[in-house]
Amino acid sequence: MRKPIYIFSSGTLERQQNTLVFKDGDGKKRYMPVETIADIHVFGELDFNKRLLEFLTQNEITLHFFNHYGYYIGSFYPREYYNSGYLILKQAEYYLDILKRMDLAKKFVYGAINNMNKVLEYYIRRGAEELSTTLEELSHISSAVETQDSPEALMAIEGNAREIYYSAFDIITDSEDFSFAKRTRRPPQNRLNALISFGNSLLYVTVLSEIYRTHLDPRIGFLHSTNFRRFSLNLDVAEVFKPIFVDRLIFSLINKNQLKAKDFSTGVEGVFLSESGRQTFIEEWENKLKTTIDYPPLKRKVSYRSLIRLDLYKIEKHLLGDKPYEPYASRW
């Protein structure tokens, strides 16, 4: 499995001797094995040239950029190399046919709610019994999914579900430094919101990089409407994985005291993870993605990162009419 590289330092990224080299301000060189890199996440100031982009395209490496606050700004998404006109047509067909589109969109929402349930159930088993009411409210919402007839209404339902689910965060973390209050974005108003925003951006780009390794077109989403510029399929798929990847990681970082108040900075722009906080987060994020778990359909262990790819393959099969898509359901 190819691995990502995260660049926090400022310097130059170059092609040299058919591999990648990063030169920092002091001219110190670090060679990186191009054959084993999946994607590069850039947080620092980076100088590069077209030759590098050509080289990344050749090696099928995506480049993701984040701004000073850790917000995703954009990606260098190399020319598609897994081209399949047939699949793109199918993807468009499923988007244009409202019934087919709703069918897929509902599955993403079901998948998301199901995995939220799993997270709550875990903490109920660990003694947070007051979460049972949250769980009930969620199942109430979930039963309303089926009757929705437009993607917008479905998005609203999904939003409600998430709001109810977020109300459980304070009970799970039980930390003064990380009280949740309410979900705020752009900018996040407190530490927990900052963590959610940062984690979600990491998940979006990870899914995007995985989509690049399939025949799917990231611009055609089903739950999130396709518009003129944005990638949206990765947002759809990320919904399913947010509770088990991002939220669980956040809870463990807070509950194990790996992140503290000093790992955040507050400014007029809101609250953001500091560089040290981001590094801790990413380190644990990478460990998480590397972790392998039993995957019964394949009768072997797969990494969390591969779960994303496997779901994308399931979507491909759905579009080709082979087998209906069933979103990944966490088992515990």
Added chain:
Amino acid sequence: MFVIMAYDVNVERVTKVLHVGRRYLNWVQNSLLEGELTKAQLARLKADLHKIINDEQDSVVFYISRREQYLERQTLGLNKGGQTTMI
């Protein structure tokens, strides 16, 4: 799998071998690289090296461990290089 590559080749070919090695593995110290590879990647690395080395004079040795966790790495003195995901 986790691969350690050590090479001892004619001085004319040292840099060539290093350049190929760096495409797949992380540099640890002179003539020594390490990294996580798939079977296919290792096969390609070997094929690439084979084009360069002279079978009569050069030697490249691979130590292969199924998982990195099964291997304990101890260092005396300087830690010159190794795997990185964060720069």
